[in-house]
Amino acid sequence: MKIAISATGQTVDSMLDKRFGRCQYFVIQDTETGEVETVENKGLTSEGGAGIAASQQLIDEGVEVIITGNLGPNAFELIEKSGIKAYKCHEMVIRDVLEKYGSGELLEIEESGPAHHGGH
Amino acid sequence: MEDIDLEEEDNLNIAVLSGKGGTGKTTISTNLALALGAKYIDCDVEEPNGFLFLKPNIVNTEEVMVEYPVIDEDKCTDCGVCVDVCQFNALASAGNGILLFEKLCHGCGACEIVCKYGALGYGKREVGRIEKGMGHGINCSRGILNIGEPMAVPVIRSILRNLDDGLNIIDCPPGTSCNVVTSLRYADGAILVTEPTKFGLHDLERAVELVDMFSIPFGVIINKDDGRENIVKSYCKDRQIEIIGTVPYSDSIALAYSKGEMLYATQDNRALFDHLAMGLGEVLEWT
Numbered sequence: 001m002k003i004a005i006s007a008t009g010q011t012v013d014s015m016l017d018k019r020f021g022r023c024q025y026f027v028i029q030d031t032e033t034g035e036v037e038t039v040e041n042k043g044l045t046s047e048g049g050a051g052i053a054a055s056q057q058l059i060d061e062g063v064e065v066i067i068t069g070n071l072g073p074n075a076f077e078l079i080e081k082s083g084i085k086a087y088k089c090h091e092m093v094i095r096d097v098l099e100k101y102g103s104g105e106l107l108e109i110e111e112s113g114p115a116h117h118g119g120h
Numbered sequence: 121m122e123d124i125d126l127e128e129e130d131n132l133n134i135a136v137l138s139g140k141g142g143t144g145k146t147t148i149s150t151n152l153a154l155a156l157g158a159k160y161i162d163c164d165v166e167e168p169n170g171f172l173f174l175k176p177n178i179v180n181t182e183e184v185m186v187e188y189p190v191i192d193e194d195k196c197t198d199c200g201v202c203v204d205v206c207q208f209n210a211l212a213s214a215g216n217g218i219l220l221f222e223k224l225c226h227g228c229g230a231c232e233i234v235c236k237y238g239a240l241g242y243g244k245r246e247v248g249r250i251e252k253g254m255g256h257g258i259n260c261s262r263g264i265l266n267i268g269e270p271m272a273v274p275v276i277r278s279i280l281r282n283l284d285d286g287l288n289i290i291d292c293p294p295g296t297s298c299n300v301v302t303s304l305r306y307a308d309g310a311i312l313v314t315e316p317t318k319f320g321l322h323d324l325e326r327a328v329e330l331v332d333m334f335s336i337p338f339g340v341i342i343n344k345d346d347g348r349e350n351i352v353k354s355y356c357k358d359r360q361i362e363i364i365g366t367v368p369y370s371d372s373i374a375l376a377y378s379k380g381e382m383l384y385a386t387q388d389n390r391a392l393f394d395h396l397a398m399g400l401g402e403v404l405e406w407t
Contacts, residue, residue, distance in 0.1 A: 048270070049209025049224045056203065056212050074221050082214035 003101065004028045004058050005094050006068040010038040012095045018069025021050030027094050028063060051075030059084065067097055067106065070113035077112075130285040134158075134404070135307035137331070139323025141294035143315045144343035144367065146170050147377060148396075149291035152311075153258055154384040155397040158287035160255075162262035163303045165248060165275045170291050171262055172380050176255030184263070184278045185244040186271075187227035191218055195239035202231035202240060223270055248275035256382060259284065272299045280306040295323075296330045304331065309404040310338035311364060316350035324352065328361065339364040339403035341396060364399040367392065 006023035008015045017023035021043040029036045039061065043054035051072040058066060059082045066079060066086045079086050087106040089097050100106055136149045145164070150173045153160040162170040189202075189211070200213040210224040211231060222245065232240045247269045252261040263275040276299055280290070283306065290307060293299040304310065310331050314324040324340070331338050338361075342352050345366035356363050367373065376383055383389035 046209055047207075049221060052209040052212050052221060052224070056209070059213070059215060074224075078212050078214055078219055081216070081219060083216075 001031045001065065002028055002061065002063045003031060003065040003067065003098070004061070004063040005097055007094055012036055012098065014094055016067070016069070016089055016091055016094055016097050018091055020068040020071050020075055021054050026058065028061060029098060049074065052078055055079050065101070067101060071109055073112040073115050076109070131283055131288055132309070133283060133288045133290055133307050135290045135292050135304055135310045136313060137292040137300055137303070137310060137327055138294055138313045139296060139327035140314065140320050143313045143320055145294070145313050146173070146291055147383065148311065148313050148341055148343065148367070149289050150174055151382060151384045151389070151393045152396060152400070153289040154256055154382065155393040156287055156289070157258065158289045159259040159261070159284060160289050160291065161279060161283070162291045163276050163279060164291055164293040165263035165265040165272045166293065168262040168264060171255070171260065173382050174255035174260050176253030176260040178251045178253040180252040182250045183246045184248040184250060184275045186247050186274045187242045187244055188222040188225045189220060189231050190241050190243045191220060192239045192241065193217070195237045197237055201234050201236070205230045205234045247271070250275070250279050273302050276302045296326045300330065304334050307334070307336060309336050311400065312338060312340045313343055314340060314352055315344045316342060316346055316352045318351070321351050321355055324355070328359065337404045339400070342366040344369040362403045364403050365396040
């Protein structure tokens with residue numbers, strides 16, 4: 001199973017970015033192999049609909065779990081419809097985020113945060 | 121984007137913009153429109169406030185409609201080609217059907233073109249309205265963007281596309297965003313309203329950069345002017361930008377504004393705006 005975390009850097013030693021649509025990277029760990037890969041967030045360069053672009057990218061990557069700070073209404077709708085589970089976490093080192101997820105300490109995101117319409 | 125053919129039009133459109141919000145675009149636009157006997161057009165569709173002062177009786181309201189894609193689920197194979205082609209992230213594929221985010225759609229039509237199954241068509245929905253009426257003896261119109269709609273451009277374009285003949289004063293949105301760019305595309309000249317503060321100057325510089333791209337004549341009106349040599353005046357001097365005139369920093373003007381009164385209705389301020397109107401004619405060199 002693939003877990004994606006919104007991140008400010010490219011490794012598990014980077015920090016989690018609380019922003020979803022406009023984070024720099026997604027650090028993706030495959031829980032079966034333990035392998036970690038990083039992708040640049042396509043939402044970062046979107047004029048509008050950043051959360052949608054980021055969600056679409058993770059859906060296409062075959063991710064099953066997302067860990068981030070907040071989800072906007074559009075991203076929330078798309079992620080929910082796709083069946084991906086999203087969890088909330090504050091800013092901390094990604095290695096620790098994965099540990100917290102593993103021990104079941106993270107709460108599922110059950111509603112969206114406020115919309116950020118900007119940059120158009 | 122459609123081209124503007126000025127040859128075919130018999131009007132002169134003056135855009136009033138500022139960069140910074142709250143510098144007095146609406147105060148200048150409404151009172152100058154009265155001084156010039158011009159039409160007043162409020163393009164600040166996210167927060168139009170010119171009608172609070174001109175108080176027109178609204179005689180005509182038109183809806184502004186935009187197109188958005190409608191998906192025929194019987195024909196859709198969820199291939200995702202429409203998602204890939206959409207530059208605005210208005211379409212997404214959750215793996216079990218296409219999701220539409222209609223508010224992000226710019227109505228470009230690309231998804232309809234690429235769909236091989238004929239599953240996409242276009243419908244129309246309302247995003248705002250245009251109101252028209254007479255106030256203080258001049259024609260007034262304003263665009264209003266519906267609450268929750270993120271895109272103002274269709275409303276602005278709709279109001280400016282159908283301007284009447286004669287002199288039109290266009291009260292623009294603040295900033296230098298798409299909304300202002302769209303307003304400027306219909307302008308033959310511009311007034312940049314600013315105030316002698318660091319923020320005022322900073323945003324004036326952005327506005328000058330923008331107006332320069334349109335190669336139209338423009339000048340500056342300094343509102344809340346302290347009557348001294350200030351940073352805005354020295355900037356205009358350095359850049360050889362003409363100052364149309366100034367409106368003094370004044371308690372009585374602020375008081376009239378707070379009551380929603382037209383400054384042009386009082387003797388002193390009438391002279392002030394008549395003077396600005398003359399200055400405008402000189403700076404923009406209209407014949």
